[in-house]
Amino acid sequence: MQTDEKLQQTLRVWQPSPSAAPDFNHAVWRRVAAEEDRGLSGVLARLGDWLVVQLPRPAYASALLLATALLGTAVARLEASHAREHYREQSARRYLDSIDPISMMESTPRSTR
């Protein structure tokens, strides 16, 4: 009986104190990070980190320079193509006006009417 009472008393004052799992803190931070990553701010933050940390590295920097060179070339070729086409039309018109000014004079009022 005494033993039972002692046992009862011990059980009454005993508080369970389980120790945390070994990677508890890590898991919590991982979940916090996952939550942050889901939002736009997370994406922007990751992009910012990538730009600051990864982009200046030689491989990415070289790729960026190559890409801008190609982009500049492509845009220039496109614009030059339009400009050359415009020049061809204008030159053809000027040449024909120079050998046939009467048609030019007759077509000008018609087109502006």
Added chain:
Amino acid sequence: MKKLFIVLGLAVAVGLVSYFCCYRHAMASVVAVTPDGTDAELAWLKHEFALTPAQYEKILALHRAYQPVCAGHCARYMAARQRLETLLKEQQGWSPDEGAALDEIARVRSECHQAMLRYAYTVAACMSPEEGRRYLQMIDTRLLSGEPADMMANPH
């Protein structure tokens, strides 16, 4: 962060330099004034119809010989138009003078187009057969439609 700005600055500089170099290279054949002082449209003609120097010299001579003829037609046409405008303002009814002015305008226009066609055939004969055909097609389009909108549909 400093490295990032350096890389971005370099990227912009490379893009701009490649743009300007490529644009300049692509537009190298486009000339506004020829080195020998002739009109830009003749320089265009030379490039467009792939004229050899000898062909270009012949066509240049033809063009220079044709210019006074063309200017004469132009002056006669302007005078006839002016005369018709004056008659239309002054007279309230039909008069034989108006008919004569209209006849003169039509006559000058016809003479001008005949002279242009003669000039065009002579110029086309100086070109290679294929380019000559393309040149005459351009002239025909102009003569028939008056507008050079679609005449350059077959680029060189």
